[in-house]
Structure formats: C-alpha cells, structure tokens
Amino acid sequence: MKIRRFKALLFFSVGLCVVSFLHYYKALNQIPMLKELSNSPANLKHLAALSRFLWKEKFTGGHDISKNAAPGVQSQAFLVWRPSGVKSQRPVEDTGMFPQIPPEPSRPMGDLHLRTFQLKEDTTSYFARTKSGRMCFRKGTKTSTKKDNLGESQPKESYASRRALLAVQSGNRSLGPAWNSSVLAKRSVRCRCLQGWHGYHCGIPTVVQHSNLPTKSRLAPREVPRRVINAINVNHELDLLHARFHELADVVDLFLICESNFTAYGARRRLIFFEQLMNGTFDYVRHKILYVFLDHFPEGGKQNGWIADDYLRTFLSKNGLSRVHGARPDDVFIINDADEIPVWEGILFLKLFDGWTEPFGLHLRKSIYGFFWRQLGTLDVLSGCTVGMLFAVYKGNGILLRRREYYSMPDFRSYESNTGHILIPWSIGSPVHEAGWHCSWCFKPEGIYYKLISAQNGDFPRWGDFEEKRKLSYIRELIRTGGWFDGSVSEYPPTDPREHMYAPKYFLDNYDQYEYLLRNLYTEKKDWMVTH
Template structure:
C-alpha cells in the first residue's frame, strides 16, 4: 500500500512538473508571437512610403486671414497725451508729480507722441514737400514681406525673419521653380517659430500671391527686397501706425561686405521698396517685383521717400556674407556679374586669395579698400537680432581671418 502511495505521489509530481513546463513554453510562445505582431504593425504605420509630412506653413493651396490688431495696444494715455510706448520715457513721466501734457521721448525718438524713430524723423525732415503725417491709426496696417531664399541667402533670411518676425504679418518666401532647397529647409524646421506667418511659393506664382490673403486691405503694406537685405525694424514698424507718408518707399542700406566688420567705401546702397496695396494695384498693376526695381523706382514719376542716410541707416545690405566655399561657388556661376569671370580665372581666385581679401579689407575685385567698423562704438553695426544672438553669428561680427579682430571680438 505504501509502495502504491509512493508511486502515485511520484507520478503527481511528474505531472505537475510537466504541466509547469507546458505553461512556461506556452507563455514564451505567445509573447514572441505578440511582439512579432506588434512589430509588424509599427513597421506598417511608419512606412516611409505611406507617411506624409504635415505642413505647418502656408502654400498655394492655403486660404490666409490676417489678424486685425488695435493700434492702441502700442500706445499709452497720459492725461491728454497719447504716447508711443516703445519711444516714450515712461519712467520719468510716471515719476513726475505734475500733469504730463506732452510725451517725454527717449533718445532717438521724436514726434508729438514719440512715435518717430531717428531714421524716420530725419527722412521726413529732408523730404522736399510739406507732409502732414497723421496717426496713430485705429487698427495697425498689416505688413506682407516678399523675398526669395536660396542656399546663398539662407543665413540672412533666417536673420531677417527673426529680426522682423514680431512686426511682419506675413512672409512670402519663394524660390526658383526648378529648386526645392527652401521647401526642404521649411520641412526641416527652418524658421519653425514663424511658420504660421510663412507662405511658401515658387517664382512663377508671386504675382498671384496676394489672392491667397482673403481679408487683404487697401492700406496694408507690401515690402519687397533682395536676398541679402535686412530692413530697419523701427522704420518698418512706423508705417503700421501712421497715414499720409509718401509712396513708394525705398531704403538706404548700410553696405557691409563679408560681414558687418567691413563697409564698402560707398557706405550705402539704395534698394528695396514698400508701398500700400492700393498703390501696388493702381500704379504697379500688382507686379510686386517692380517694388525692388531700381530703374523703375528712380523714375521721377514715382515721387516717394528714401528711409535712411549716411549716419542713420534704413537697414543693412550684407554682400558676400557667406563662408569661403559659398563665395567661390557664387563667383563661379554664370549669373554673377560683380567681376569679370575671365579675369577671375587669371587671378586664380581660391581659398587663400579670398581669405587674404577678408583679412585685409579688400573688395572682391582685389583693389577697392573697405572701411573698418567698430562693433562696440557703432549703433548701426549690425541688426539687433544678430547682436542679441552674437554666439550664433560670430563669423558675421568678427573678422576671423584677422588676429587683431579675432582677439578683440
């Protein structure tokens, strides 16, 4: 009896052990199978052929509506005085124990309401005809800035989008219809912070771009400039709040070369343009590119105004502000007319030649002497965004090929 009991007990143990082995094998089989199913599912969802990029910027298929903003948000009321907040010495006015019957302007600001930055005030003073600027308006004018972007102008485009992003309502960025450089950049987060303000187009669609803005107003502003230009943000901002300024507007830009540390001996260049939508329609027949055509704008028929002079600039023109490899690539193109290509090959323009030009302050022709600028003494040395983010743009602020500039910077 005891023997039978022992055999039964032994058999029970073996059955229990066998059952446990089966359970363990079943668990691992089911787990591996489940993982395989999951991996197949994930692979299917993330298939590169099926996945599409979700655009966060506007395209030719978009319907765009610009915001209407009350101008009073940028002004403050002191008794009977309406003062532009950014141009007014609010501290001294608030400390004053007397009634403030007029606005107390900060240095570099002018006008009854302190709304005219230096560059605007000087332009209005030198204008040959009497002007009666009125404002502030009830609602801000919206600014639409149109310019092309390619691999040579990528850095300057990044700077001006960030420099003007808070005051421009829509950037219309375009590129040649045969290129996809800009589109690729936008898809990889170029100027991501401002994608809701960016409309991407090809060159052939520019003249129809404004049709995509469904609430466009006649008094909105169109601004157009070349690839290496950065307009003065304060000059542009003034146009938003005031009426009866002369049209069209052109800009006298500081002419920097290789970086902001050298200036061309001519010092400035007049280029770019801005006007109201009604002016664009009535005078330029909606052709936006005419706003940046010097032959057109220099015609006496277009009696506009130039913003900027030799000491207070309407912005910056940064010529050859690329790395050495890009300058060489640009000079090798058929479309570049700055120097004679035949002579270029005779002179053997290479890395060493360009480094010598940048170090010693010679223009691309190898003859014209450039003027040195002073980073900490010159109030118009570079755009504000560049100065505030100098660690990203040291190659534009410091002459890296000059030991003196490098160590001083």
C-alpha cells in the same frame, strides 16, 4: 514782322510756364515752407483741396479708405494679375483682394505651395493713455516717473479726439470741429520721448525724423494698423533670413519667401530653405511665412541673365500675392533681396501712421563679406509702396517697383488723380541714419563659392566662370583683405562692434554662432568684446 514773332514766342513761353506751374503746384505745396508761403485767405480754397493728399482720402474704384476699415470688414473687389492664359479680368468677390491662382510646381512639398494666407487685423495695443491724460506710443515713451506712467487700465482715447488734437497742433483746418479750451490747452502737452523717438506721440523713429519725407508735419496715427507684406527671394542666405525674421517678426504680418529648384544661372539646385522650413528650423515664424515655389527657369534666361534675375521678383510678387486674402489697398508691400534687412522701427512707422507718401526706399548700411568691412555711404534701395499702388501702377510686378520707373508707368498719373495722393518718393533713413543693413557676399568661404557658381549670366564679368576665383584659399584671402575679384582693394572706414548700427541685434546676441560675420577670422586674432 520780327516784333510780332517775338511777341508770339514770348506769349507761348509764358503760357507754357503757367501750365507747368499749375501742374506741379500741388507737389510744391507738400513742402511745409512753401505751404506757409502760400497760406493766404485767397489760397484757402487751394489749401483745402491740397489736404486731400492725406492717406485718409478716397481710393476710387470701389474702395473708400477715408476711414480705417474696422476689424472683420472684408475688402472690396479688385482687378488683379492673372497668369498668362487666364483671360478673365472680372473683379474677385472673395475674402481678399487676390484670387487663388496657385503655381504648378512638381513635387515634393505636398500642398505647401498651394496654400493661401488670410491676413488678420493687428490688434496690438501700440498706444496708451498716461495718467496725465496723454496718448503715447508705448515703445517710444519714458515711463520713469509715477506721474507719467502709462496707464494700462485707463480708457482708450478715441481716434477722433487724437486726430482733432493733432489738427490743432498742426493748424489743420480741414477737419472742421470746434475745439474747446480744454482741448486747446493740450497743445503744449507732449509725451516724454525716449532717445530715438520723436513727435507728439513719441511714435516717429529717428530714421523717419531725419529722412527726406516732405510731409512730416502731416503725420497722424491710425486707429487700425496697416498690415505689412515683406517679399524676399532666397537662395542660401539662411543666416541672414534668421536675422530678418528676428528683427521684423513683430511688425511684419506676412513674409512671402520664394525659392526655386534652379539657380539664377539655370542649374538645378536643392530646395535648401524648404528643407529647413520642414524640419522645424523656422517654426518660430512659420505662421507668418507663405512659401512660393518657382519650378521652372524662364525662357532666354541662360542667354540673358537679367531675364532670370527680373523673373524671380516678378514671379515672387505676382504669384505670391495671388494667394493672399484680406489685403486692403492701403496695406504695405515691401520687396527686398535676402541680404537687405530693414530695421523694425521704420517698418512699424509705416503700419501705424498716415500721411507719408509713396513709393519709399531704405537707406542701408553697406558691408561686404561681413559687418567688419563697412563700405562708404549707404545703399538707397526703392523698396515699397501701398498694395493699391503696386497693382494700380506696377500691375503687381515687384521688379517694376525696384526700378524707380513709376513716372513713366502709364497709370501713374491716373492713380495719383484717383487717390488724391501726391506721389513723392522718399527714403526711410539718411546717409548718416541707416535704416537697415545690406551685407553683400556675407557667407563663409563655402557660401561665397556657391554664390559664384549660382550667379546669373548677365552681370559680367561672371567671376564664377574663372577657376582660380572659385578656390577657397583665394576666397579666404578676399575676406582677409576686403578685396574684390578684379584684384582691387578698397579703403574702408573704421568700424567698432559697439556702434549702434554695426550689425542686426540677433547676430550680436548670438556672437559665438555668427562670429564669422562679426569679426574677420582671417586677420591677426584680436580680443575684443561685443557690447549691446
């Protein structure tokens, strides 16, 4: 009897292992080494099926992104978020995938908070054919010799031929065409990459090349770039906003900026960003800004500050996206705090290449009070995904994306199955290749004071409740020493203003204006020069 029970238990265990292996077999095959180990004739059928994980596969439910949509093609109907009280969930048949559901704020901004935004195709010519016949990413390719100069007047290589060439290079047999000897001969031809750029087309930045992306061997350039939507909540981080806009304005198609006339603590506040938006301060990027106004404080936010903190991101993403038209499921959505600034190279990669997985994060260089106090390690923040995943899995709620809880979301497996994508999280950058900056409490003393009294009532201890912590003399001493409000002083690694990722280029280019962020003004005065 004992032997029979042992055999039954053994068979049950083996069966459970087999089922588990089959369930995760597809995910394992995304790693190139494991892919090679399984590359036998008996497994060709499985490998062909696995090729469906590429971004070129069908997005079911009425959307087909197996081919990049041509400019001017309207998006299909999509089920989207509607505010509570709006019961209809019928597909929206308009020029975009989001219905017009404006907020209901009270004055004084006229109709600014009611306006919608039409996403347009990015028609920038990112790739060019060289005189030697290569297709190269313009910003990542050397053009020092006459032989390799990028030919502006050369005919544009067809997307099909580029994909065929990439398929030959990577051994991808799923595309099917028979390549002639002249195409095969180009396998060894590569663009001459500038420092910081990699790959056959010189379009893979270092922050992706040295990331944990498991599908690097399957990356392929797109014919039509994705559009990128960057959503940010703002309080009084105006200098950091300028740095973000100058870093990302050329690659981000739309900035969703949410501002409330309440602080995270629930007190009334001025609309500081709105005032500067209207007086022309941000005119250089205003055509890419959609203003989202939150005119109320969430119920229970006073007692539980995390309710208020979460609600800001929920309102930003749901209400803001409801006023965007023309988005496609494979466009990119990124949500950041105002003090999280990504580098442009990583975001441009997301626009131009297929084959990366989702959701994705960002490894950010950590600083406090200014870029002169660099903290150890990086801040790895889960920051983005495609618009399709945002709505299918997270129901359009940005706070759910930030929480890293997608495996527990009820529609996660359904989305994975419908799209044919293997959802493997990864992060742009690495602990030694930062993909941006996180500058915490990076204000002048008066700005830190304002942040103290505005902080939400949940992240205890709430230092703004202590009168002595709000004194400007005390705050100046914290900046001088790099100390924290609890009296501790951390060990900081040495920094050099000449290092590659010291601070965003906009700050370095305007050193006199932003000296307070680049040099510790409360230590002994030292003469040093910023070079970049």
